Each structure stands twice: as C-alpha cells, then as structure tokens.
Amino acid sequence: MNSGSHWHRWEPHIHAPGTLLNNQFKGENAWEDYLTALESSDPPIRALAVTDYYLTGTYEHVVAEKQAGRLSAIDLIFPNIELRLGVGTTKGRWVNIHLLICPDDADHVTKAHRFLKTLTFRAHEEMFSCTLDDLKSLGKAANPKIVDDGAALRHGAEQFKVGFEQLREEYDKSAWAQSNILIAIAGGENDGTSGVREGADATLRKEMEKLRT
Numbered sequence: 001m002n003s004g005s006h007w008h009r010w011e012p013h014i015h016a017p018g019t020l021l022n023n024q025f026k027g028e029n030a031w032e033d034y035l036t037a038l039e040s041s042d043p044p045i046r047a048l049a050v051t052d053y054y055l056t057g058t059y060e061h062v063v064a065e066k067q068a069g070r071l072s073a074i075d076l077i078f079p080n081i082e083l084r085l086g087v088g089t090t091k092g093r094w095v096n097i098h099l100l101i102c103p104d105d106a107d108h109v110t111k112a113h114r115f116l117k118t119l120t121f122r123a124h125e126e127m128f129s130c131t132l133d134d135l136k137s138l139g140k141a142a143n144p145k146i147v148d149d150g151a152a153l154r155h156g157a158e159q160f161k162v163g164f165e166q167l168r169e170e171y172d173k174s175a176w177a178q179s180n181i182l183i184a185i186a187g188g189e190n191d192g193t194s195g196v197r198e199g200a201d202a203t204l205r206k207e208m209e210k211l212r213t
Contacts, residue, residue: 008046012100012184013080014038015051016058020157031061035070044073049080049100053157054116054130056081056109078103079112083119083130086161094161100182108180115177118170121160128160135160 015022017030025034038045048071050059059079066077079101084094101112119130124141128134136149139156146152171177 009041009043010047010049011041011045012047012049013051013098014048016062018058018061019051020053020055020154022053031065035065038071039073046074047076047078048074049078051080051082051098053082053084054135054160055132056112057132060109076103079109081112081116083162083167084160085164085167087164095185097162097167098184100184102180102182105180111176111180115170115174115181118174119162119166121162123159128156130160130162 015024017023017025017034025031027033038048048062050062052058056079059077062071063077065071066074071077079099081099081101083097083099085097087095099112101108105111113131116130121128121130121138123138126137126141128138132153135156136152137156138159139152139154140146142159143152143155146155171181171183
C-alpha cells in the first residue's frame with residue numbers, strides 16, 4: 001500500500017562537547033547531556049552531522065557511542081568539518097565553509113585527515129598544516145605564554161584560516177574528495193557570503209558560492 005511521502009529529520013550542523021569552537025555542552029555531564037538531547041529530540045533525528053572545526057575527534061567519539069548502543073534511532077552519522085576561510089565579512093567575522101564527508105568508506109576518517117593535511121596556513125615564518133599537532137604548534141607560536149596543549153589547540157584553531165583558492169585547488173586534485181565530500185558554505189551576513197559585500201569582492205563571492213557541491 002502506498003503511504004505517500006515519509007519525512008525524516010536531518011541535523012547537519014550540531015557541535016558536540018569538546019568542539020574546538022562554539023562548544024555549547026560543558027561540565028562534568030556534557031557528553032551525557034548531549035547524547036540525551038539527541039535521543040529525546042522530537043521529531044526524532046535520523047541523520048546527524050557531527051560538527052567540529054578542522055578535526056574529527058568529536059565525530060569519532062559519537063560513532064563510538066553509537067557502537068556502544070547509544071543513539072539507536074539515528075541511522076546515519078557523518079562528519080561535518082568546519083573551516084574558516086581567509087575572507088572577512090562586513091560583520092568582522094570570517095566566512096565559514098563546511099566539508100560534509102560520506103562515511104560509507106571504512107577508511108573515511110584517515111582519508112579526510114589526508115585531505116585536510118594538504119590545507120596550509122603560513123604564519124610566524126612557518127607553514128602549518130590543518131592537523132592536530134600543527135594547530136597546537138600554531139597556537140603556541142601565536143601566543144608563547146600558552147603551555148597547555150588543549151588551550152594551544154583552541155587558540156591555533158582560532159588563528160588558522162584556509163585559503164579559498166587552495167581549498168578549491170586541492171579539492172579539484174583529489175578524486176576521493178570529489179567523490180566523498182560535499183562542500184557547503186554559510187550564506188548569512190555574520191559568517192557567510194552575504195556578509196562579503198564590498199564591490200571589489202563581488203567576483204570572489206560568486207566564486208565561493210560556485211564551490212558548493
């Protein structure tokens with residue numbers, strides 16, 4: 001019997017506890033609060049993108065929780081790696097771009113890391129790659145007073161900016177990326193292309209919006 005259309009709830013942009021930036025779940029019970037919020041959502045979430053800046057650690061944690069029996073109603077979990085482009089908005093922020101990664105490949109996390117490593121940021125007379133260790137190193141180079149690795153990682157993530165041209169070039173060079181990564185770019189005024197309003201940036205704005213896949 002034909003029952004018509006079935007609508008399922010997708011949440012493509014939820015940061016988990018410990019995310020480098022925009023962490024909205026804190027305290028001793030942060031992970032339990034996060035998982036419970038997802039499990040008790042109404043309508044139920046069927047597909048979830050675990051979002052973090054530059055890294056996949058929180059995504060891997062959520063997958064482990066799923067394998068341990070949590071989030072039973074969620075059929076699909078995939079990484080959403082958020083990047084900040086080196087393009088400012090009129091609101092004084094940076095344009096954010098998202099890499100939505102297909103989890104079908106059992107080796108998708110390793111391959112995502114390999115792709116991210118090709119993205120670099122030059123500062124303090126050094127070249128830093130988009131990796132866990134290099135983000136820590138960047139944070140300490142930007143502020144030598146930082147000795148804690150966690151604080152250095154967060155500070156490095158705040159400093160690291162991805163070049164739009166480099167991202168487009170590396171994506172075009174990678175058959176795996178083209179087959180497994182969807183690119184989404186924020187469209188709002190605060191951290192999206194609507195905030196890139198200068199007349200001299202009109203072409204750049206159009207080119208960024210064309211990169212969406």
